[in-house]
Structure formats: C-alpha cells, structure tokens
Amino acid sequence: MSPEPELRKLITGEQIAATVSRLATEIRRDYRDKNPLLIGVLKGSFMFLADLARQLDFPLEIEFVQISSYGGGTESSGAVKMAPGALPKIKGRHVLVVEDIIDTGLTAAFLLDYLGRKKPASLKLCSLTDKVERRRVLVNIGYRGLAVPDKFIVGYGLDCDEKYRNLPDIYVLEQ
Numbered sequence: 001m002s003p004e005p006e007l008r009k010l011i012t013g014e015q016i017a018a019t020v021s022r023l024a025t026e027i028r029r030d031y032r033d034k035n036p037l038l039i040g041v042l043k044g045s046f047m048f049l050a051d052l053a054r055q056l057d058f059p060l061e062i063e064f065v066q067i068s069s070y071g072g073g074t075e076s077s078g079a080v081k082m083a084p085g086a087l088p089k090i091k092g093r094h095v096l097v098v099e100d101i102i103d104t105g106l107t108a109a110f111l112l113d114y115l116g117r118k119k120p121a122s123l124k125l126c127s128l129t130d131k132v133e134r135r136r137v138l139v140n141i142g143y144r145g146l147a148v149p150d151k152f153i154v155g156y157g158l159d160c161d162e163k164y165r166n167l168p169d170i171y172v173l174e175q
C-alpha cells in the first residue's frame with residue numbers, strides 16, 4: 001500500500017482572489033468594447049473562469065473545450081487530446097483562452113494553433129498559474145497569474161485523478 005498523499009498549502013484563497021482581481025483589471029482594460037469569447041479549458045479552469053468572469057462587467061461570451069495532455073496521475077503523456085465539441089464561430093472574434101496552469105505548454109500551444117487557424121480578430125491566453133520550469137514549447141501568456149514551482153499542485157479546480165478540485169486553496173501534493 002502506498003502512503004496517503006500529503007497536502008501542503010502553497011497558495012491561499014486570499015492570494016488566489018488577489019490574483020484573479022489583478023488579471024480581471026488587465027482584461028477589463030483590454031476587452032471592454034470587444035465582446036470577447038472566453039474559452040475555458042476543462043476541467044481545471046472551471047473555478048478560475050467562474051471567479052474571473054464575475055469581475056468582468058461588460059458583454060462577453062463563455063465556452064468550454066475539453067482538452068488535455070494528461071492521462072491519470074501526475075505525468076504528462078505528451079499527447080494532446082481534444083474532445084470534439086461545437087464551438088461558435090471563431091472568425092473575427094476576440095478570443096481569450098482561460099487555463100488553470102501552463103505546464104509543458106503542449107496543451108495551450110495545440111489549442112492556440114487550432115484556434116489561430118480559424119482567423120480570430122485576436123487570440124490571447126490567460127492562465128492562473130505558470131509552472132515555468134517545465135516548459136517544452138514556447139507559449140505567450142498574455143495574462144499570467146502566479147509562477148509555481150515544479151511540483152504537482154491541486155485545488156481550486158486542479159485535480160489529481162479527479163480529486164481535490166473543490167479545495168478553495170492550492171496545495172502541493174507530496175507523494
């Protein structure tokens with residue numbers, strides 16, 4: 001039997017809230033009159049997008065895509081999968097992709113490339129966290145929350161095998 005994983009608090013709910021407010025201020029400034037399309041990457045971004053969107057006091061639309069480079073566990077498979085689903089017309093829209101974390105960058109690079117081919121008016125990425133040491137492909141994070149160490153983190157939408165998404169703080173999972 002492997003021992004129960006331990007959770008060590010890394011980012012408090014207050015720090016998350018301050019970061020969401022800072023990002024919302026930047027996004028309000030840039031998108032107020034653009035009726036942007038926010039695209040949340042499921043499932044990890046659901047809580048961040050819900051909090052962020054409540055601070056955006058102008059017309060916008062919200063969609064989700066399910067895409068990931070992770071299987072179960074904590075290591076990237078390297079392969080990016082996207083569940084086929086209907087997205088509205090991207091052409092001519094101001095698109096903002098909303099992520100929980102950028103790790104290797106493979107997921108974001110894949111999605112930005114996919115969306116970029118559909119000729120949006122603009123295309124940017126917002127991520128709550130950035131595991132910068134692990135990057136394998138270059139991605140430009142237009143709205144970047146907090147840098148995090150090269151550890152597996154859970155909480156505030158982030159999971160390990162579908163657990164811990166509901167935690168209001170972010171923790172390092174010590175295994």
Ligand code: IMP
Nearest residue numbers: 044069102103104105106107152153158
């Ligand atoms: P990337 O393609 O390697 O950048 O991985 C991005 C996706 O992997 C994120 O959207 C998360 O869903 C997942 N991921 C990466 N690092 C972590 C972590 O530390 N905790 C939970 N999920 C993670």
Ligand code: MG
Nearest residue numbers: 041042044100
């Ligand atoms: Mg994700």
